Amino acid sequence: MARSPRPNSRSDASAPADALTVTLSSGASASMEHEGASWNLVVDGTPQSNVVPDDPRDLRFAYIRHMGRVIEHAWPGSEPLTALHLGAGAMSIPRFVEELHPGSRQQVIELEPELVELVRRVAPLPRHASIRVRYGDAREQLSRLPKGLLGAADLLVVDIFAGAQTPAHVTSVEFFEDLVPFLAPDGLVLVNIADGHELRFARGELATLMDVFTEVSVITDPAVAKGRRFGNLMAIARPRNEASTPLRERLDGIHRTLASEFPPASLIDHRGVEQLTAGRAPVHDAEAKPSPKPGRGIFTARRSGGWN
Template identity: 50%
Template sequence: MSRPRKRGATARDDERPPERTLAASGFRARLEESRQNQGSWTLMVDGTPQSNVEVNDPGVLNFEYVRRIGHAIDLVAPDGEAVTAVHLGAGALTLPRYIAAKRPGSRQQVVELESDLVEFVRDHLPLPRGAQIRVRHGDAREVLGTLPPGLHGAVDVLVVDIFSGARTPAHVTSQEFYRLALPLLSPRGILAVNVADGAGLAFARGQAATLRSVFPHVAIATDTQMLKARRFGNVVMFAGIGELPFERLPRLLAADPAQAKLVNGRELDNFVAGARIVTDATAVPSPPPARSVFLAKPGG
């Protein structure tokens, strides 16, 4: 492994980007620094961009779908108030860094199967000092069912952003999986799920139907081209026990550099119409994207 760089350091032209082969999956993890924006790093796993981190300002979120989750996190509690968060899937720890920067004192737990991925990221992109972020290693579904009783009914933000390479494993897409998440949420808590899908949006519609079978309040956020099922991309889904605190979210999504809309109520009924609830018996991984999807640099 190459030596860790100082925070915000720039890769020289003659240096190879840091890489590591992950033991559990065999995938290759690679950190690439933007040549235009010093300190902006993208984590690639199996050729798929999975996370982006601005090490000098973790309050900046460059991936579109991550900003949509960030907007929701901004609304879950008054500005600056500490929250309790659980993240299923570590990536480059982008959202844990964001919460630590925006809401100092927040308690956070991250669950990641690829232990050496977390080590690799932290070696090269250290976490901010003072951040209360605990990492638990293991399969997200298995760990979710064994989290401490003190977290039950106490989690304000629960993020599900789980990928093996470019696909979400089947066992974390089912009704049974989401039922494990339900008791963790606080009355004001939100579940945020990153769903990747392509033309037709059959997988995304199934996920929305499944969430609605478990949670009383569900909404989704994406751009209009995705809603027209014309391309591969991300649909962010939100769920909660109580009413989602999203009165201002439509304006935040509309003002974002990558405009999006919030879909709920009757429009969500139409989106879900005809979709079947996903169970352990019927679950399948998310569809694979074409490699051409990632030829251009990700961002926003």
């Protein structure tokens, strides 16, 4: 059940249309588009995330909802978490974490200050939440984070996009190795991967994660997993640490949850990821490439149950 709306969480639905669009430092256009009780963040025509200000548990984009399901199953209580988010979007997951785990300590890294200010104007963050935002390139900012975050992150979310693509320099073995020191012994990494036909990029990204972490699983739409259409694959990785709990234990019961949703999704376990990535080598900085651009028409119509 959702909590009662907070006075400071009310969205700015009365703002003039031109106030809901900004130009980012990259030259891209970002806008917040009102849709009933929710707002969609759209960057250069690509829907990137959605937020329902008065109900942070209402995650309407499928891949974001999949992240939420992992958080619910991996941390079933309400104890505060320490979370590091690379990429801000509409702050959907930081809001969700705060709602389920009040008092969580959260750090967000985002390249575009204008994007964060736009989101905050339309859908302000809860005043009591400990959500700090640091601006700059995600990989560059890692070395500048507070030392207190080292070994402390229960949750580390990688959801980095420049327009419709994930930049190459945040897809490599070297990048993910830079994340490992921040993880708590039983921490988890969630990575949003976008790809389409044949999953060439996604397979390389998953092979990269498997090279750095001890276990990797994926949640996605079965049609996306088979390379039949463009969409998102949400990877879950746990560190090479004797204290880390196997994903099958952390995510017990999530299969039923995913199957009952609309549209339904499935979890590919580590063995399935091994099969999916057979023959693919990990990607290093020297050969890293950005994720593919989605084809025309991908975002002109919504699928039932929200964007994937």
